[in-house]
Amino acid sequence: MGKGKDVSSVEIKRPICIGLDVGTMNLVCTRSDTNETKITRNVFLPVSSDEIGLSDLSELSHIVNDDGDMFIIGEDAFKFSNIFGQEVRRPMKRGVISSDEIDAVEILTLIIKDLIGDLDGQQAYCTYSIPAEALDSDKSITYHEKIFGRILSSLGINATPLNEAMAVVYSECQSTAFSGIAISTGAGMVNCCTSVKGINVIEFSTEQSGDWIDKNVADSLNMVKNRVTNIKEKHLSLNRDFREHKNKKIRRVLEALGYYYTAMVDNTVNRILKEFEEKVDLDLDEELPIVVSGGTSLPDGFIELFQTEIEKHDIPFEISEIRHATNPMTAVSNGLLIKALATVPK
Amino acid sequence: MFLYIKQKNMKFVYRRSIYETPIEIMFDREYVSTIVNQLYKQNIDDYIITAVNDKKLKSFIEAENKKNKIYKNLNTIQITKIKENENDEIKNILNELSKDSKKLNSKLDDILTKPVYANNVITKSPAISPNNKKSKDDENTFIPQIDTEGMNIKTNIKTEKSITDASSSADVLRELLKGL
Numbered sequence: 001m002g003k004g005k006d007v008s009s010v011e012i013k014r015p016i017c018i019g020l021d022v023g024t025m026n027l028v029c030t031r032s033d034t035n036e037t038k039i040t041r042n043v044f045l046p047v048s049s050d051e052i053g054l055s056d057l058s059e060l061s062h063i064v065n066d067d068g069d070m071f072i073i074g075e076d077a078f079k080f081s082n083i084f085g086q087e088v089r090r091p092m093k094r095g096v097i098s099s100d101e102i103d104a105v106e107i108l109t110l111i112i113k114d115l116i117g118d119l120d121g122q123q124a125y126c127t128y129s130i131p132a133e134a135l136d137s138d139k140s141i142t143y144h145e146k147i148f149g150r151i152l153s154s155l156g157i158n159a160t161p162l163n164e165a166m167a168v169v170y171s172e173c174q175s176t177a178f179s180g181i182a183i184s185t186g187a188g189m190v191n192c193c194t195s196v197k198g199i200n201v202i203e204f205s206t207e208q209s210g211d212w213i214d215k216n217v218a219d220s221l222n223m224v225k226n227r228v229t230n231i232k233e234k235h236l237s238l239n240r241d242f243r244e245h246k247n248k249k250i251r252r253v254l255e256a257l258g259y260y261y262t263a264m265v266d267n268t269v270n271r272i273l274k275e276f277e278e279k280v281d282l283d284l285d286e287e288l289p290i291v292v293s294g295g296t297s298l299p300d301g302f303i304e305l306f307q308t309e310i311e312k313h314d315i316p317f318e319i320s321e322i323r324h325a326t327n328p329m330t331a332v333s334n335g336l337l338i339k340a341l342a343t344v345p346k
Numbered sequence: 347m348f349l350y351i352k353q354k355n356m357k358f359v360y361r362r363s364i365y366e367t368p369i370e371i372m373f374d375r376e377y378v379s380t381i382v383n384q385l386y387k388q389n390i391d392d393y394i395i396t397a398v399n400d401k402k403l404k405s406f407i408e409a410e411n412k413k414n415k416i417y418k419n420l421n422t423i424q425i426t427k428i429k430e431n432e433n434d435e436i437k438n439i440l441n442e443l444s445k446d447s448k449k450l451n452s453k454l455d456d457i458l459t460k461p462v463y464a465n466n467v468i469t470k471s472p473a474i475s476p477n478n479k480k481s482k483d484d485e486n487t488f489i490p491q492i493d494t495e496g497m498n499i500k501t502n503i504k505t506e507k508s509i510t511d512a513s514s515s516a517d518v519l520r521e522l523l524k525g526l
Binding site: 019030032035036037038039040074075114115170171174177178197198327329330334337338339341342343 | 503504505506507512513515516517518519520522523
């Protein structure tokens with residue numbers, strides 16, 4: 001005979017808060033009930049079922065839709081595309097959901113569900129990242145914003161969007177009462193915002209970011225873009241002379257990456273200053289920190305490069321420091337979690 | 347990566363540029379899948395694969411490597427088993443086009459640009475049934491309905507330890523937001 005439930009010991013479960021960084025290259029998730037942040041590649045590779053002939057690749061992550069279409073997803077897709085010299089496909093492009101990929105929503109739903117994990121029937125509140133409108137594109141972000149809201153809603157999660165760069169402020173600028181300039185350099189976009197005491201004064205984005213660098217390097221050297229990305233992630237240091245590398249082919253890629261990184265940083269700095277000049281009418285009496293996050297900022301020497309480019313200009317505000325986020329890959333999702341925790345009733 | 351596979355009685359080398367599409371294959375497709383799986387599991391960048399006991403082929407690859415100075419850290423992997431039955435499709439193509447190397451290269455290129463993967467545990471994707479209703483939130487935005495029933499997948503997920511205390515930052519932010 002079973003025991004009766006002791007009503008007095010029934011635990012009231014607190015809602016789970018989630019920060020979900022929806023990036024062009026990576027999806028990053030931080031939950032309030034764990035001290036771990038989860039990251040996965042936001043890529044996939046379609047596979048024709050009539051080509052599948054072996055049973056020993058059991059470790060691969062993949063999905064099959066109702067039409068029998070098969071897709072390798074996440075990090076496996078990235079690794080295998082490199083082996084085959086193919087381009088991976090992306091559910092997102094230039095910071096927003098891809099209009100070229102009819103399977104994008106299905107794939108994103110599956111990856112996000114897996115990334116967030118089991119909610120055990122608890123109420124969940126998620127703040128997810130959205131980009132600012134791009135200065136160098138007339139694309140609207142409305143569809144992107146609504147689709148992710150709907151994906152999370154379909155998973156039973158209450159969802160609220162937040163500007164990606166503002167999330168970096170929440171994550172990294174507590175010591176300055178959430179005042180600062182945040183720059184999130186992702187694969188698809190560079191997102192910038194200026195926050196004063198937690199108020200987003202100005203935000204914008206540009207499409208000159210990681211993918212723009214990789215594509216231009218690949219075009220310049222007649223290569224597949226994945227290979228450039230791979231070399232960038234493995235070998236690039238903006239502090240080191242590319243000529244130090246022994247492999248001639250890698251030297252060429254590193255040289256080109258250096259040129260395009262400089263162009264990207266120069267463009268970003270110019271945009272920040274132009275936006276400030278045209279749109280911000282603030283008499284700031286405090287120094288602002290500049291915090292840089294995102295995968296594109298990971299190479300050694302990126303902050304020094306940024307500093308060098310900044311020093312070439314007259315800046316209309318005082319800068320206290322230019323620094324990396326504590327963890328450039330997880331700062332956005334951490335900031336999103338902070339916002340979710342701050343707005344959900346205790 | 348340098349992938350070189352010799353198949354019994356079928357000597358043909360398909361060569362791609364080493365950088366953009368770094369695969370060199372003589373094969374049938376299932377055999378390639380086996381090889382690729384091994385490469386993937388070992389996670390190494392530069393290697394050679396040769397058939398068992400094919401010293402001539404191995405010497406050729408090593409000589410090529412020495413000549414071109416492409417691979418500094420060369421690993422040689424020997425495959426322990428060669429598949430006996432040949433792929434009919436490839437065999438037919440080779441027979442048909444063996445006198446015209448350009449056509450042969452082109453045909454093989456078509457085949458090789460398709461990915462090769464193995465069958466494995468297949469999970470079911472969600473049934474997506476887009477409807478034509480416009481969102482209540484935004485009349486100008488079409489949003490498909492997303493049915494997550496039956497979704498169950500495993501993805502490669504990296505984890506990193508959180509290094510900031512989100513709760514204490516949230517407390518500060520909550521107070522700040524109250525004042526606005």
